Amino acid sequence: MSESAVQIIARGPRAVAESAAAALDADPLLEGATYSILEEDEDRGVWRIDAFPTTSDEADGVAATLRRHDGLVVTVEDLADADWLAMSLSGLPPVRAGRFFVYGAHDQGRVPVNTVNLRIDAGAAFGTGHHGTTVGCLAAFDELLKRERFERVLDVGAGTGVLAIAAARTGSPVAIGTDIDAPSVRIARENAKLNQADVHFVHASGLNDRQVRRHGPYDLVFANILAPPLVALSQDIKGALRLGGVAILSGLLRTQERRVSAAYLSRGFRLERRIHRDAWSCLVMRRVG
Incomplete structure (x- = not known):
């Protein structure tokens, strides 16, 4: 080929x-x-x-x-x-998830006045907001914000940075994003500037990077990655969270829910909510032990 x-x-x-x-x-x-x-x-x-x-x-x-x-x-x-990725994104409509409205440059004129508006340009990174996993994370975050606030937020596998940017735009004074892909980190930083969001993005593998650890423990951890790394990182995510903190986990299929939730339940988490969109699942887990 x-x-x-x-x-x-x-x-x-x-x-x-x-x-x-x-x-x-x-x-x-x-x-x-x-x-x-x-x-x-x-x-x-x-x-x-x-x-x-x-x-x-x-x-x-x-x-x-x-x-x-x-x-x-x-x-x-x-x-x-041609730049097929940019072309395909140009045809995507804006996305609404609770208070969040995610849009691209081509929808600049369609932005509501009563929402948290996030302009996200994907480049070569994952996470425009259109994928079911990202929408699920934003919807879960929106529900949590109705009853609690998160001072310190970590986004593991940040991609375009949309989740960390959403946290910063809704009042989290510390918002950190990590990704193992250097171009994604660059794109996330550019998106943070576009949205005037105070987010620090780190090129790092795992949660043991010094720049990640020094801001913890976190009140909320986003991890929109894949089921196998979600399972592998369960102990590290627990270690990054304060007692009572929340992990929003996605990137998994509905058929993978049991495997992922079992890994976190065994680490002292409680399952608070599931969100399904298409074939994808988002789990809201709270650290209770």
């Missing part, structure tokens, strides 16, 4: 699509693969996976994984030699 940009599309029943998505998540060679899963046709029960591989090896791996699932129809389409 050439290095030209491609989009891989798979359509089929929900159970098969969710199983295929879980297989993508479980493959260490596809850890950085970008894809979405959503219900395309409710009446016909058709679910759709869209993947945007960045290398030919990744494209071959994603296509092979999807084709191993009987019931999925998989197609690979060449993308024009």
Whole structure:
């Protein structure tokens, strides 16, 4: 397969699509693969996976994984030699999640006056606000803000920085974001400037970085990543939170809820809420032990 940009599309029943998505998540060679899963046709029960591989090896791996699932129809389409990510984002509508309104540059004139407006430009980072996992995190945060405030907030795997920026814009005096991807950190910093948000983004792997630890313990930790790292980081996230603090966990499929929640329940957390959007789940866990 050439290095030209491609989009891989798979359509089929929900159970098969969710199983295929879980297989993508479980493959260490596809850890950085970008894809979405959503219900395309409710009446016909058709679910759709869209993947945007960045290398030919990744494209071959994603296509092979999807084709191993009987019931999925998989197609690979060449993308024009253009900034296809920016082009695709330009057609996305704004997103409303509680008090938060997330929009791109193309929607500058459609911003309400009674919402917390977040302009997010994705570049090559994940997290425009349109993905079900990000919307779930914002909705969960909105509900929490109705009854409590969070002085210190950490966003693990910040991507575009939308969650840390949302915290800063709603009054958190300390908002820290981390990501293992240097371009994402750069993009998050640019988005913080666009939104006049006082957020400190750190290029770091894990939660043991000195710049992360010195601001803890945190009142709230966002972790919108994937199910395997959510499980692996359960003890570190507990250590970063004060007693009574909240973890908003996402990036997991509904079928992965039990595995992720069990890891946190065993560490002294209590499950307070689940939010489902399409095939994705967001868990609100409070540290009680």
